[in-house]
Amino acid sequence: MGLTATKPTDGLMQDWPLLCHRIIDHAALIHGSQEVVTRSVEGPIHRTTYAEIRVRALKVAQMLDSHGIAVGDRVATLAWNTWRHLECWYGIMGVGAICHTVNPRLFPDQIAWIINDAADRIVMTDITFVPLLEKLADKLPNVESYVVLTDSAHMPDTTLRKAVAYEDWIAQADGDFRWRQVDENAASAMCYTSGTTGNPKGVIYTHRTNVLHAMMGNTGDAMALTATETVLPVVPMFHANSWGLAFVAPFIGAKMVMPGPKLDGASVYDLMYSEAVTLTAGVPAVWQMLLAYMDANKLTLPHLKLVACGGSAMPRSMIEAFLRLGVTPRQAWGMTETSPMGTMSVLKPPFSNLAEDERINLLTAQGYPPFGVELKITDDDGRRLPWDGKTSGRLKIRGLAVVRRYYGSDTEILDEEGYFDTGDVATIDQHGYMRITDRAKDVIKSGGEWISSIELENCAVGHPAVAEAAVIGLPHPKWDERPLLIVQLKSGATLSAREMLDFMEGKVARWWMPNAVEFVQSIPHTATGKIMKAALRQQFENFEFPA
């Protein structure tokens, strides 16, 4: 026994790399009969299990292998949330390739650009997007073949190169295949950010970060799932890694309900009701549709317990509506660059007994970071700012599943402490609760202080005549920048600038009050629904504030 010269204590635990295929293996073995229910793109409800999904994912991997797909090659998906999309994920990652989820809602030119930028060799697409791809195909010289996620009965006539129906394709595989063993730091998936300016930027997840993110997502600080839950991810699998749910749910053996292409209030409601969904996740716009439908039809969702909400801030009225329904609203903040979980609005012990109004105030924050996420706020020079709930600064993040560098870029995007600048502006309180106050490029810098464009917009839209509001900063001789409020009125409504400002008076700090109000026919949006402030800045670049 005794000691040797080299450390006798190293390497005495098993080497068990964190690989994505282990998640579907575990689900198939321990939760094999657990259901995955889909409203299929073709129409009918489809039911399968984790055990079947694993068998078919292995066939996907086998077919990709026989096609010559190598470790690190990119395979794209343009697809809704369905069981077939899930099979493609695990099949692509399981053969060591990179699953590139393309957002079909991007402008066609952007789609072509990112497929070429990623050098996707195969594109797996729902029938929905076949016409779109046919129009783009000439611009996609590197795509070797197209797999259409349907069966031969529903296979459209198409000009797409070597197009094959998914069911026919995997029927060629006997399933006698083993997952390719890769390093846990190998790339597993890829997603482009849809910025409001410039070309989209590719984020590359690894097997390790996806598995760690799934573990993090299953803790009580995040989804707190168990095998008895039923999860409906409204958030698409092409949005920021589906917020991790395509990993989180099978990891714990929860039932999955996949909405396919139908995300309107009635369709989502019907599926949630009939499948007794207990947890769901999506953006505020989807919940607005769901709540409006439920309200109009006097409906309830007796099984629903938790609604995770991200993408943009959940309005207070929506938080209150869910609480009235007996559902816990859980805001989440994250980005494509953060896999995406950054914070979740979980109530910690000192707050769970707060009076309702204060509790709701807290739920309007984006929440605190779970273990594995580190946050800081800084000024423009990178100096840390206090966590007092008042001081706002640039939000920066470091963690177990956060980007270090964009795909194909040599630009350093981390600071000297290894933090990524999110581009958001936020406050953090003494308990770690973070609240986004603006995008850094939209914040208005007035006399050395920061004015939140978002808070001004939220205030303005509180007026019953206002359909949408946008605030931009414009140069000001004395204060550097001052806010201009741009308003789109509801159809048929009338409002003067004076009335608008009178309404806001007292609701925001005096020195935040916009210096002018302009009315427009329509506020421009990006493909993913964000206000295009760059376009507004251009439109108003010659605007001059009244003296």
Place this chain on the structure above:
Amino acid sequence: MGLTATKPTDGLMQDWPLLCHRIIDHAALIHGSQEVVTRSVEGPIHRTTYAEIRVRALKVAQMLDSHGIAVGDRVATLAWNTWRHLECWYGIMGVGAICHTVNPRLFPDQIAWIINDAADRIVMTDITFVPLLEKLADKLPNVESYVVLTDSAHMPDTTLRKAVAYEDWIAQADGDFRWRQVDENAASAMCYTSGTTGNPKGVIYTHRTNVLHAMMGNTGDAMALTATETVLPVVPMFHANSWGLAFVAPFIGAKMVMPGPKLDGASVYDLMYSEAVTLTAGVPAVWQMLLAYMDANKLTLPHLKLVACGGSAMPRSMIEAFLRLGVTPRQAWGMTETSPMGTMSVLKPPFSNLAEDERINLLTAQGYPPFGVELKITDDDGRRLPWDGKTSGRLKIRGLAVVRRYYGSDTEILDEEGYFDTGDVATIDQHGYMRITDRAKDVIKSGGEWISSIELENCAVGHPAVAEAAVIGLPHPKWDERPLLIVQLKSGATLSAREMLDFMEGKVARWWMPNAVEFVQSIPHTATGKIMKAALRQQFENFEFPA
């Protein structure tokens, strides 16, 4: 842009090593005011917070650094569950040393043996164990100094080398210290197994395995903790990594309640009641004391929700008693070698609606493995056996926090698939629920079939006259081995061998029935309370079954 010859997709996520100190950093930052309440060794209830614990753990690290403790050096603790022990853990691991938790219940010679085997440079001890260490000190030439976990007011007069009171010791540090950054695969902690034969064997955990185990422990398949829970680990921190709870609770910000040295029913009850404990964990013997005390005094624990139980099987009557109290009993199986979480008896969806009797049957199993644990059962030749709930085989385990090799040993302990042989015999059913049927070395091999000594013992102790029962296999000319039942009667009780066997008739398979019954004054036990079957085998080595 475009591709380069090397993979353009590697290393694009941040490097965020899984280090133990990150857990206490997170707890101090995000759950800084969360309480850790201890029944101190000196007597009074002591209250502190995660923020304070981190500050003091940093001072421990600083003092170890100034003592010359290097990365990989071993520092021992002989201590109860207290806030100071927690500070020592994070301080020792945070300086890159290995926290060697010594079980003070071992025989003194074993304690001396493992301290020497580990080459512990410093021993941190509760006042309780100072007399014990004074007797052993001459046999511990490598221990450079002793830190006694108390303040100067309670510091005993001691002959221990360079003994210092902990509070005086850390008062010398100014706290201006940063955790040592080590590789996530570096050793962090060490625990010896207390086998029933041979010398104890050292298991070395790493930072990575401890952090991954804490993540696993926080999922819904394990403890499912949240920051609103209050956790009382009755399981000592010197038992199998405290079942992970010293990491699991601060990871999620749960309040901790530490029982110190008093584990009797009244003391544990009082602490659980006054601190509103919601989750606790320990061995059946502790729960027996607690339940007896509660029953005798007609008490309830209105806040308690979940009791995790491991170490040995939870009797059915105990499961029923907890269910009557409105508490979920959660059996767990694991070993020092598995960090220790292996399985937890969580009810999966098909079973949560079972009739009560069947549900309790399922809860008597040891449960299914969470993600990160892989199990198999094999015959003696290593061939996999079916998961049918009936076939029993050697239980083998592979996973993210499982041992590969013992400290200081060159012996290969994994099979060709990388699985560790647990030494247990078990069945696994089609849903993954595992049930321990015996220790491999205790199973009786009769005519090619296996008889479970544990099941026979459980049956025998059901007789009201029986205090304890042990079954061993002895050579048999026709069947290779046959069971001998050894019985210790309750004080004053009488029972004949015939009456004993009549009682068992019909309760176990006919061919399992013991071939003989012997009565003894007392059944021998190891230091940790296990039946010493090796001693019984020796005692009965010349025993001959009646023809």
